[in-house]
Amino acid sequence: MVQFRLPKNSRIKKGKVHNSPNDGNFKRLNIYRFNPEKNDNPRLDTFYLDLDTGSQMVLDGLISIKDNIDSTLTFRRSCREGICGSCSMNINGVNTLSCITPIESIAGDINIYPLPHMPVIKDLVPDLNHAYDQYESISPWLKSDKKPLKNKERIQTQEERKKLDGLVECIMCFCCSTSCPSYWWNGDNNKKSYLGPAVLLSAQRWIEDSRDDKTIKRLEKLNDSMELFRCHTIMNCTSACPKGLNPAKAIAEIKKKVALEIE
Numbered sequence: 001m002v003q004f005r006l007p008k009n010s011r012i013k014k015g016k017v018h019n020s021p022n023d024g025n026f027k028r029l030n031i032y033r034f035n036p037e038k039n040d041n042p043r044l045d046t047f048y049l050d051l052d053t054g055s056q057m058v059l060d061g062l063i064s065i066k067d068n069i070d071s072t073l074t075f076r077r078s079c080r081e082g083i084c085g086s087c088s089m090n091i092n093g094v095n096t097l098s099c100i101t102p103i104e105s106i107a108g109d110i111n112i113y114p115l116p117h118m119p120v121i122k123d124l125v126p127d128l129n130h131a132y133d134q135y136e137s138i139s140p141w142l143k144s145d146k147k148p149l150k151n152k153e154r155i156q157t158q159e160e161r162k163k164l165d166g167l168v169e170c171i172m173c174f175c176c177s178t179s180c181p182s183y184w185w186n187g188d189n190n191k192k193s194y195l196g197p198a199v200l201l202s203a204q205r206w207i208e209d210s211r212d213d214k215t216i217k218r219l220e221k222l223n224d225s226m227e228l229f230r231c232h233t234i235m236n237c238t239s240a241c242p243k244g245l246n247p248a249k250a251i252a253e254i255k256k257k258v259a260l261e262i263e
């Protein structure tokens, strides 16, 4: 029988209210909590963040909560300036980077969940192992049989380098893939699965690189009804990218190249 609700053990319960100040300049954050070591459902905990302590971005708020209220709150972060891609999460229904999301840009409560449709390791930390296996499958490195001249770089013209603009800026935050309905449904752990917009944009980065001479092999590998052609041009990926990139366009370019160069 078709199951329309989440299984009982994954339904989100009402969680704890960790602090409840009477007055002051506070913002309410409702945060998804899940601890795999406890045989318990996920829950939504509430924290009141004191805005007078200087938190500017949502990530600052999470760090302040971890430092001052609940040290067990778990999330990824590193650069704090939109470069490393590790602090991606779902904030008020939008997949984005918490370190570049100003608290003041959000009216009302801030509701924070891990990136959707990924297994959760703990709290706001998704398991990205499968996504990184998929990334490895596209060989994200330069492949060339030509040896560079001794002590010389592999040269590109300015026009050749320009073709990589909009591709090399990807920080692998997976905001796009986890916004893509086709990736939700077809990106799972099967032998052949949809690679999703983050991985396909990276594939295009190497396909377009003039220094790489395995373009045809790369296209042949991607010419697959699951890996590439499960993209149905829904465009959620492009709306979601916090770096302003256009993975849907990159995927369309790969499909065009497959059609023109190997079919």
Ligand code: SF4
Pocket: 179, 180, 181, 182, 183, 196, 197, 230, 231, 232, 233, 234, 235, 236, 237, 238, 247, 248, 251
């Ligand atoms: S354009 Fe393709 S990759 Fe982007 S959201 Fe749609 S189906 Fe997913």
Ligand code: SF4
Pocket: 169, 170, 171, 172, 173, 174, 175, 176, 177, 197, 198, 201, 240, 241, 242, 243, 244, 245, 246, 247
């Ligand atoms: S394309 Fe954008 S949203 Fe997708 S992984 Fe790269 S930076 Fe993140």
Ligand code: FES
Pocket: 076, 077, 078, 079, 080, 081, 082, 083, 084, 085, 086, 087, 088, 097, 098, 099, 100
């Ligand atoms: S902490 Fe590096 S992108 Fe947010």
